Structure formats: structure tokens, C-alpha cells
Amino acid sequence: MNKLIFQIYKQIAFRVDPEKIHDISLVLLEFLYKSFIGKVLHRKITKNSREQLNIKFDNPIGLAAGFDKNADYLNFISNVGFGFVEVGTLTPKAQSGNPKPRVFRLVNDEAIINHLGFNNKGIDYGIERIKKFNRNIPIGVNIGKNASTDVKDAYHDYEYCLRKAYAVADYITLNISSPNTKDLRELQKGEKVSSFLHSIKKLHDNLKKVYKKHTPLVIKIAPDITIDMINDLVTLIEEYDIDGIICTNTTIDKSELSSKYRDIQGGLSGKPLLKKSNDVLYNVSKSLDKNKTVFGVGGIDSQESANQKFSLGADLLQLYTGMVYKGPNLLKEILKD
Secondary structure (H helix, E strand, O other), X not given: OOHHHHHHHHHHHOOOOHHHHHHHHHHHHHHHHHOOHHHHHOEOOOOOOEEEOOEEEOOOEEEOOOOOOOXXXXXXXXXXXXXXXXXEEEOOXXXXXXXXXXXXXXXXXXXEEEOOOOOEOOHHHHHHHHHHOOOOOOEEEEEOOOOOOOHHHXXXXXXXXXXXXXXXXXEEEEEOOOOOOOOHHHHHOHHHHHHHHHHHHHHHHHXXXXXXXXXXXXXXXXXXXXXXXXXXXXXXXXXXXXXXXXXXXXXXXXXXXXXXXXXXXXXXXXXXXXXXXXXXXXXHHHHXXXXXEEEEEOOOOOHHHHHHHHHOOOOEEEEOHHHHHHOOHHHHHHHOO
């Protein structure tokens, strides 16, 4: 997308409710990219290609989960140059998420606060969408629990989604770090995370035998965890042979924001997240076995911030909020010489 066109679009879009304009824009873009126009607009970027998770990535920049929750817009997303995409978060049953308004645009901070709460059409819908798509890039599937499921029973929701996604996904992400589902982050702590990963890995090994293929498993962690929690998670990832880790989800720390936004409920993403997510990325990377794949996410809005994450140990990167403020050309900027 031409920079001038994006700036014009941005001037119009930023006058509209963030969630509404997100949905409208994606519907229109998906329509365009499914038409003959898509062949003209198609962009494939093969640069800094690499193999991670036993998957070939044409380039190491992907689109983070949350952008396309239900795999409804894969024609558009797969044709703007990303090396991969992660859809979701998908839950066993469709759910509407938290009450609106639940997405807030912080223009001066180049940030977003979202309190969406895993709004999605359910894992069955998302998997059927992926099956029908003529895949040209790797697709990860991010899974979570329904809001109605007590955290002590969360394993059953992840088990259901893991079974549904295993044969279709290129990799599967266990989202145990969203701040917008009650008590979900408890799954990152102590005995809970150990018991959870033990059960998940047991099922994962069984599915590997059934399907005679290995679908990599990664976990997504919060930026608001302590060094001790990071060390415990790294130990468990190696103990249960989890394939990778995503650093990080959104933060609940809004202390650096103006008082106008500090009390808004939800997770903060964008530029203010960069340092916090980088700190977690560094502490994970320095301790984790080098054969594990580390995803860097949070605050990427330039080639400089992307390179920071690579230098701290990230193997792959994911974008979201930076795309909202900089447009699809951000991808091209990051990968330029």
C-alpha cells in the first residue's frame, strides 16, 4: 500500500471507532485480494528466510494473533508480504467477548488498549476457514479457554482446541497470558503451569502418533511476570519439550501513560510495550535452549525496534499495533537492506 494512500486512509479511519474500522477495513481488503485486483497487489517478500520449528519461513516477520481472529481474511494477509500469520485466539465455543467499547486508540503514544476477551466464532469455524484456504504461507493457530470455563478446568478447553487444530495448523500457540479473560494468567504460575503443560504435552504426544506428524507447540507469555516466573517457565518448556515461546502478550502496566488512560481496563500494546517485552525476551533467550524457537512481539514499529528484538535473541517477529499506525509498508521497511 502506497504511503500516501495509507496516510489518507489513516486520517479517515482514526475518526471511527477502532474495532468497527478494523472489521470494515478487513472485509474490504479481503474482497479486493480475492478478486483479480489481488493478483496485481500481491507481494511476496523472500528475505532473511529461515527454518524454525521445522517450518520454512520466506521471511521472519509474521502477523500476530488478534488481527484475524477467525481466519476470515487470509487472502489479504497472505498477500502483503508476511512470512507467516497466526490466527485466533480461538476457543471451543463461539463467544462475543467483553462489553463494548473495548478497544481504545492512544494516538500520541502510538498504542492501543484492548479488552476484547477472546471474541471469536469458535475453533470449528476457524479450522474450517483454514482448510478452505489455498495456503501459501505458514499459519499458526492460537488457542485459549472460554470465559465461562473456570480456570481450574481450563485444560479441557485447550485439549478440545488442540485436537481440532493439530492436523491443520503449522504450529499451535497456547495463549495463557491474555489479561482480558478472568484468571487466565494464573496458568503461568507455579504448580498450575506445570500441571497444565504436563497434561497438554501428554495429549500432544498422543496426537503425534495418531496423525504421524509433529505440529509444533509454543506458549505465549505475559510481559508482567517476574524473573523467577521466567526461569520456572524456561525450565518447564525444556522439561516438557515445548517447541517455542512467544515474548510477549500485552501489558497491564499503564504507569507511563497519562492519567486519562491509566484506569482503562485491558492490555496495552504498541510503542510503550517495547522495553517491557524486550526485558522478558532477553531473560528468556539467555536461559532457553538454543534449539527452541523464540518469537519477539511488542512495540515493533521500525527496522530499529525489530533489530533490537533480533539482537536480544528472537528468531521470528510478529507485528500488530505497529501495522495500525504505520501500515503494511512497515513490513517492507523492516526487511529493507
